[in-house]
Amino acid sequence: MHRFKAALDGLRPAFSATVPVLLGYVTIGIAFGLLLVKSGQPWWMATLMSLFVYAGAAQFMAVGLLASGTGIAQIALLTLVINARHMVYGLSLLDRFGACRRFKAYLVFALTDETYGLLTTVEPPPGVDRESFYTLVSGLDQSYWLIGSTLGALVGGLLPFESKGIEFALTALFIVLLVEQMRAVRRPAPYLVATAATGAALLAVGPANLLVVAILASIVGILPFRKALA
Amino acid sequence: MAAVTLFCRAAPFLFFMRRRPPPVLDYLQRYIPPMIMTVLVLNSYKAIGFAKAPYGLPEIVSGLAVAALHIWKRNTLASILGGTALYMVLIRIC
Numbered sequence: 124m125h126r127f128k129a130a131l132d133g134l135r136p137a138f139s140a141t142v143p144v145l146l147g148y149v150t151i152g153i154a155f156g157l158l159l160v161k162s163g164q165p166w167w168m169a170t171l172m173s174l175f176v177y178a179g180a181a182q183f184m185a186v187g188l189l190a191s192g193t194g195i196a197q198i199a200l201l202t203l204v205i206n207a208r209h210m211v212y213g214l215s216l217l218d219r220f221g222a223c224r225r226f227k228a229y230l231v232f233a234l235t236d237e238t239y240g241l242l243t244t245v246e247p248p249p250g251v252d253r254e255s256f257y258t259l260v261s262g263l264d265q266s267y268w269l270i271g272s273t274l275g276a277l278v279g280g281l282l283p284f285e286s287k288g289i290e291f292a293l294t295a296l297f298i299v300l301l302v303e304q305m306r307a308v309r310r311p312a313p314y315l316v317a318t319a320a321t322g323a324a325l326l327a328v329g330p331a332n333l334l335v336v337a338i339l340a341s342i343v344g345i346l347p348f349r350k351a352l353a
Numbered sequence: 354m355a356a357v358t359l360f361c362r363a364a365p366f367l368f369f370m371r372r373r374p375p376p377v378l379d380y381l382q383r384y385i386p387p388m389i390m391t392v393l394v395l396n397s398y399k400a401i402g403f404a405k406a407p408y409g410l411p412e413i414v415s416g417l418a419v420a421a422l423h424i425w426k427r428n429t430l431a432s433i434l435g436g437t438a439l440y441m442v443l444i445r446i447c
Contacts, residue, residue: 143433175355206361213365215385243386288441294397295419295433304387313384317391330399341388
């Protein structure tokens with residue numbers, strides 16, 4: 124009972140932290156569900172994918188691949204390329220997740236870009252334990268994606284799409300999280316290295332696989348600054 | 354797809370379950386979040402057509418508005434909702 128109440132205390136702050144994700148995930152989820160059904164899949168496929176795969180970019184990619192009859196090995200390989208960045212996310216959460224027990228497996232499973240951004244930037248409010256706050260944030264984020272994609276698959280065609288542009292909420296969320304990081308880490312090196320790495324990655328591989336190459340290049344790029352930043 | 358995605362997310366935790374992370378990881382854990390946030394912001398801007406009208410102006414102006422609002426008020430929701438509303442207006446008038 125005590126545990127339950129403690130979890131509820133965290134719900135309000137967790138919800139307000141995730142409102143930007145709500146806007147983005149519901150609208151982008153609707154777009155995904157709509158697209159998947161249009162490509163010939165049954166509506167529950169959207170729900171199943173959002174429940175078990177839960178990776179936005181990879182799910183969008185899968186729509187095209189499934190429609191064109193791509194083999195399972197190639198789908199697996201492309202998923203690996205797109206989601207390899209999450210390995211790096213995990214590396215920087217080893218300490219934060221270290222104390223988590225009951226829900227650690229779920230926290231690891233549900234680690235999307237947006238959830239990662241929130242977990243590394245937003246601190247749990249006083250009196251709310253870290254693990255339940257993290258679990259609430261992760262669970263709320265997935266529920267938004269699940270609701271959006273199911274809704275899109277079922278009734279997406281009926282919705283008047285006047286919400287065009289609302290997906291900018293996710294870009295805005297990343298900008299806010301970047302500003303917060305700049306308050307916490309007041310050294311120019313990581314920002315400059317990441318910008319240079321992204322530029323180099325864009326030149327090297329173009330926009331399609333930009334994210335994973337830029338993140339790996341950033342890690343390599345920051346290594347020489349270890350002494351200077353110590 | 355579910356298995357590969359889960360593998361990517363779980364790999365570092367499984368790898369360091371018994372092993373002690375090397376000291377270089379302490380260093381990386383500190384600087385990975387700011388670098389990733391920088392990359393995610395830049396990545397959001399990669400699909401914009403800067404070459405033709407309106408030259409990515411709605412995205413740039415709204416993005417700067419989000420940053421300015423956030424530095425000024427430091428209210429996450431206000432910054433995001435304000436910037437998104439501005440963006441939705443701008444793409445309709447540009």
